[in-house]
Amino acid sequence: MKPSLQMRQSQHLALTPQLQQSIRLLQLSTLELNREIEQILAQNPLLERDDDPHGAVVRLHNDGSLQPATGDEGFAGGLNGTSPGDDSGGPVGDPFAADPGGTPGAEAQAAGVDGAEAMDGSGLELAHAWSLEGGGRGSGDDPDDDRGKEHAATTGTSLREHLMQQLAGARCTARDRALVELLVDELEEDGYLRTDLAEVAAALPAELEVDPDELRTALRLLHSLDPAGVGARSVPECLLLQLPQAGQRLGASPRTVETARRIVEQHLDLLAARDFGKLLKLLRCDEQALRDARQLIQSLDPKPGNRFAQHSPFFVVPDVVVRRTREGWRAFLNPEVIPRLRVNDLYARILKNQRAPAAPRVAADAAATDNRTASTNSLSSQLQEARWLVKNVQQRFETILRVSQEIVDRQNAFFSHGAVAMRPLVLREIAEAVGLHESTISRVTTQKYMLTPYGTLELKYFFGSHVATESGGAASSTAIRALIKQLIDEEDSTQPLSDSRIAEVLGEQGIVVARRTVAKYREALKLPPVSQRKAL
Structure with a gap:
C-alpha cells in the first residue's frame, strides 16, 4: 500500500474549558467549592473576593473597644430603615415565618439587576435569621444529656493528661508511679486496657525485674483514678468498677447494687437480649428490683475514655433555606455560602490599554516588546479564566436554586406535614421540569443541603422509589x-x-x-x- 492523505468530516462533542469548569464546580460541595476558589485566588491575581471572609468577626479598636461584626452593623438599623422582624410579623430569627412581602429579590431581578447581586440581596434578611438559629439546633441543650456536658467540659484535655494530673498527687512510690504511667500509655482511646499484663511485663527490660504482681498493683491504682472504669479489660469489669460510685450518686439501695452486680457479672448477655423472664427466674427477684437494677446499669458509661476523645465536630451549612411566604413555600439561597467574586478593575484597565495599537519602535526595543507581549498574553488568559469562574459560580448557584425550588414545589406537602407526606420523586421528573439532563440533577443534589422546618437535609433525601x-x-x-x-x-x-x-x-x-x-x-x-x- 502506498501512503496517501485522506480528508474526512465527522462530528463529535467537545467540552470547552469553560464547560468543563462549570461541570466540575457543579458537583463540588460548599466546602470543596471554597477550597477550589481559594486555590484559584492564590494563582490568579486578576481575581479577587468582593466580600470580607472575616466580616462576622468582632474586631478590636486601637483604644480597646469592640467593633461589632459587619453583619451586626448591617442589621442593627434594620433593613431599609426597619427592623428585620417588622416585615414578617413573626419572631426575629425564625427562617420559616411567613413573609407577606412575597419573594425577596424579585424586584431586583425584574429591574435587570445582575443575577448574583439579586441572589445576594434576596438572602439579607434570611442571613440574620440563619445567624441566630444556625447554632441552636443540635447543640446539646438536652438537660438529660450529662455525658455531652462532661465531654464539653473536658474538651482540650486528653485522657492521659487527666490521669497524669491525678497521679502526680497520688501517694505512691516512684516505681509504682512509673508502672502506672506505663499502663496509661497502653490505654486505648475508649479507656480500656486490652494488652495483657504478661505481655507488658515481657516487653520490659529484664534488669528492671518487674513481676506481674507489681503490674496488678499498678492496675488497681489506675482503677482508683477518675473516670471510673478506666483501665478495665472488658465491659463487665468496666461496669463493675463504676457500680459503687453510681449507687452512691443515685442513692440506690444495697439490694439494688447487689442485683446489678450479679447481672453484670453473670447475665449481661440476657440483659442485652431483654430476656427479662429468664432474668427474673435466675435472680429470684421481683420486677421492681430488676427494673431498679437495670436503671442503675443504664446510668453507667461503657466507654469512659470517650468523653476525653478530641473529635472535631462536623457542621453542615445549608446551601438553600426554605421559607413560607404568601405564595407558599419558597427556596432561597443561603447568602453565607455564596462567594462574591470579581475581576480586578485595575488589571483589566491596564490590559485594555496595552491592547491599543502602539507607535512603531526601534529594533533595540524588540526584545522588551516581545517580553511585554508574552506577559500581556498571559494576563489576558488569566483575565478570561477569572471571568469564566465568576460566571460559572453564579450559574452554579442559579442551577441549585432552580432545582431546589422545583423540589419544594413537588414535595410541598412535606414542608407542611413532615416525612409522612413525602411523595415518590425521581431525578427524571426534575430534569424534565427544569430542562436539564439527569446527570446534571444528580450532580446538583449530591452534597447540597437544604434547611427545612424538619432539619437540614441533603437534596437527595427528597428522592425515593x-x-x-x-x-x-x-x-x-x-x-x-x-x-x-x-x-x-x-x-x-x-x-x-x-x-x-x-x-x-x-x-x-x-x-x-x-x-x-x-x-x-x-x-x-x-x-x-x-x-x-x-x-x-
Whole structure:
C-alpha cells in the first residue's frame, strides 16, 4: 500500500474549558467549592473576593473597644430603615415565618439587576435569621444529656493528661508511679486496657525485674483514678468498677447494687437480649428490683475514655433555606455560602490599554516588546479564566436554586406535614421540569443541603422509589419509613409491634408491603427488632 492523505468530516462533542469548569464546580460541595476558589485566588491575581471572609468577626479598636461584626452593623438599623422582624410579623430569627412581602429579590431581578447581586440581596434578611438559629439546633441543650456536658467540659484535655494530673498527687512510690504511667500509655482511646499484663511485663527490660504482681498493683491504682472504669479489660469489669460510685450518686439501695452486680457479672448477655423472664427466674427477684437494677446499669458509661476523645465536630451549612411566604413555600439561597467574586478593575484597565495599537519602535526595543507581549498574553488568559469562574459560580448557584425550588414545589406537602407526606420523586421528573439532563440533577443534589422546618437535609433525601397502594396510587419509600418510625415510637413498650404486625397495620392503611420490606426499612432507620424493644 502506498501512503496517501485522506480528508474526512465527522462530528463529535467537545467540552470547552469553560464547560468543563462549570461541570466540575457543579458537583463540588460548599466546602470543596471554597477550597477550589481559594486555590484559584492564590494563582490568579486578576481575581479577587468582593466580600470580607472575616466580616462576622468582632474586631478590636486601637483604644480597646469592640467593633461589632459587619453583619451586626448591617442589621442593627434594620433593613431599609426597619427592623428585620417588622416585615414578617413573626419572631426575629425564625427562617420559616411567613413573609407577606412575597419573594425577596424579585424586584431586583425584574429591574435587570445582575443575577448574583439579586441572589445576594434576596438572602439579607434570611442571613440574620440563619445567624441566630444556625447554632441552636443540635447543640446539646438536652438537660438529660450529662455525658455531652462532661465531654464539653473536658474538651482540650486528653485522657492521659487527666490521669497524669491525678497521679502526680497520688501517694505512691516512684516505681509504682512509673508502672502506672506505663499502663496509661497502653490505654486505648475508649479507656480500656486490652494488652495483657504478661505481655507488658515481657516487653520490659529484664534488669528492671518487674513481676506481674507489681503490674496488678499498678492496675488497681489506675482503677482508683477518675473516670471510673478506666483501665478495665472488658465491659463487665468496666461496669463493675463504676457500680459503687453510681449507687452512691443515685442513692440506690444495697439490694439494688447487689442485683446489678450479679447481672453484670453473670447475665449481661440476657440483659442485652431483654430476656427479662429468664432474668427474673435466675435472680429470684421481683420486677421492681430488676427494673431498679437495670436503671442503675443504664446510668453507667461503657466507654469512659470517650468523653476525653478530641473529635472535631462536623457542621453542615445549608446551601438553600426554605421559607413560607404568601405564595407558599419558597427556596432561597443561603447568602453565607455564596462567594462574591470579581475581576480586578485595575488589571483589566491596564490590559485594555496595552491592547491599543502602539507607535512603531526601534529594533533595540524588540526584545522588551516581545517580553511585554508574552506577559500581556498571559494576563489576558488569566483575565478570561477569572471571568469564566465568576460566571460559572453564579450559574452554579442559579442551577441549585432552580432545582431546589422545583423540589419544594413537588414535595410541598412535606414542608407542611413532615416525612409522612413525602411523595415518590425521581431525578427524571426534575430534569424534565427544569430542562436539564439527569446527570446534571444528580450532580446538583449530591452534597447540597437544604434547611427545612424538619432539619437540614441533603437534596437527595427528597428522592425515593414508590410502593404501590391498594387504590392504585403510589407511596414514597421515605413516607413508609416515616410511618414505620411513627408506629414504633407510639407502640406499647411492654408489647412492641413485630415486623409482621407493622406490615398488617400498613396494609390497613392501603400500603401493601411485605414483612421483609418492613424489616429492611426498620434496619435502615437503625431501629432494633421487637425482641430488643421490649421493656418491663
